[in-house]
Amino acid sequence: xxxxxxxxxxxxxxxxxxxxxxxxxxxxxxxxxxxxxxxxxxxxxxxxxxxxxxxxxxxxxxxxxxxxxxxxxxxxxxxxxxxxxxxxxxxxxxxxxxxxxxxxxxxxxxxxxxxxxxxxxxxxxxxxxxxxxxxxxxxxxxxxxxxxxxxxxxxxxxxxxxxxxxxxxxxxxxxxxxxxxxxxxxxxxxxxxxxxxxxxxxxxxxxxxxxx
Numbered sequence: 001x002x003x004x005x006x007x008x009x010x011x012x013x014x015x016x017x018x019x020x021x022x023x024x025x026x027x028x029x030x031x032x033x034x035x036x037x038x039x040x041x042x043x044x045x046x047x048x049x050x051x052x053x054x055x056x057x058x059x060x061x062x063x064x065x066x067x068x069x070x071x072x073x074x075x076x077x078x079x080x081x082x083x084x085x086x087x088x089x090x091x092x093x094x095x096x097x098x099x100x101x102x103x104x105x106x107x108x109x110x111x112x113x114x115x116x117x118x119x120x121x122x123x124x125x126x127x128x129x130x131x132x133x134x135x136x137x138x139x140x141x142x143x144x145x146x147x148x149x150x151x152x153x154x155x156x157x158x159x160x161x162x163x164x165x166x167x168x169x170x171x172x173x174x175x176x177x178x179x180x181x182x183x184x185x186x187x188x189x190x191x192x193x194x195x196x197x198x199x200x201x202x203x204x205x206x207x208x209x210x211x212x
Contacts, residue, residue, distance in 0.1 A: 006194070007100060009036070009107035010127035012118055015090075020131070022111075026059040026089070028130040029109040033087040034063070036107045042084030043067050047099040049092055049115075063087060072098040085109070092116050093187070094197040120188025124148075140189060143180050147171050148189045151203070155190065158199035159206065168203060172210045183207040 011032045013025040037044040044067040046060060051071060054060035068083065072094050085106050088099035090113025099108060109130070112118040119138075122129070126137040140148065154167040175181040186207065187200050195203075 006104040007108055007125065008105065010122070010125040010192075011107075011109040011130050012122045012127045013109075013111045013130050014118065014122070015112040015114065017131070023057055023059060025111045026057045029087050029089070029111045030059045030063045032128075032130055033085045033107075033109045034066075036085035036109075037067070040084045040106065042106070044085045044087060045070060045083050045099075045102055047071065047086055047088045047091065047095060047102065049090070049095050053089065060089060070102075071095070087111075089113075090115060092197075093191060093200045096121070096191055097195075097197040097200075100191070100194065116187075116191075117184035118188050120182075120185035120190075121192040122188070123185065124189040124192035140185060141180070143178070144175070144182060144185060145189075147175055147180075148186060148193075151186070151190060152193050152195070155195055155199050155203070158196055159202040160198070165202075165206065168206050169210065172207060176210055181207070181211060183211065 013028050033044055046054065046064050046067060046069040048054060048071050054064050083102060086099050086103040086108045088096060088108065088110045090111055091099060092115045096116060110118060123138050123140045129135060150171050151168055154164045157164050159165050159168050172181060187204055190203060191200055
């Protein structure tokens with residue numbers, strides 16, 4: 001699918017196997033991102049929540065040595081212009097938002113961690129599961145996809161204004177009433193569509209309140 005949020009291609013390593021070594025996850029993401037960079041003839045970017053995380057991974061260190069490395073708190077000028085593919089490692093919603101902005105017009109690979117669920121992000125983008133590269137990407141169920149379309153329409157102000165919040169609450173209640181409220185998919189899909197980290201956090205609060 002891709003093309004959503006102005007990203008051409010996407011891949012991910014889901015955090016769905018407690019036996020999977022984190023270095024293996026990093027190696028899968030690095031290999032895919034490096035191929036993307038080679039095909040594009042451009043340098044890539046490693047996006048982290050904080051500098052120093054990469055020191056614990058040989059694969060991430062190798063990638064950093066060949067490409068740029070940055071965080072949401074660092075000066076955006078660190079990555080320069082004309083960048084290629086982006087690799088985001090176990091991002092928070094803020095880090096994912098930043099990484100997606102850097103990946104516009106290019107591609108992105110993400111290693112999922114515990115801080116932000118990526119299932120909806122991957123389904124929205126049609127991201128390749130690098131642990132199962134031959135499988136067809138999962139799709140968002142139609143009822144949920146329609147609701148996400150409507151949430152996207154009303155989320156211009158990050159669900160911080162009264163009208164946007166009320167509309168979101170109505171949509172989420174309808175999903176809850178038919179047993180289709182899946183917060184992880186909704187939040188990830190909205191992030192894939194370009195919703196800001198502020199919008200995602202506000203929406204998460206609404207989902208938590210309605211799901212109680």
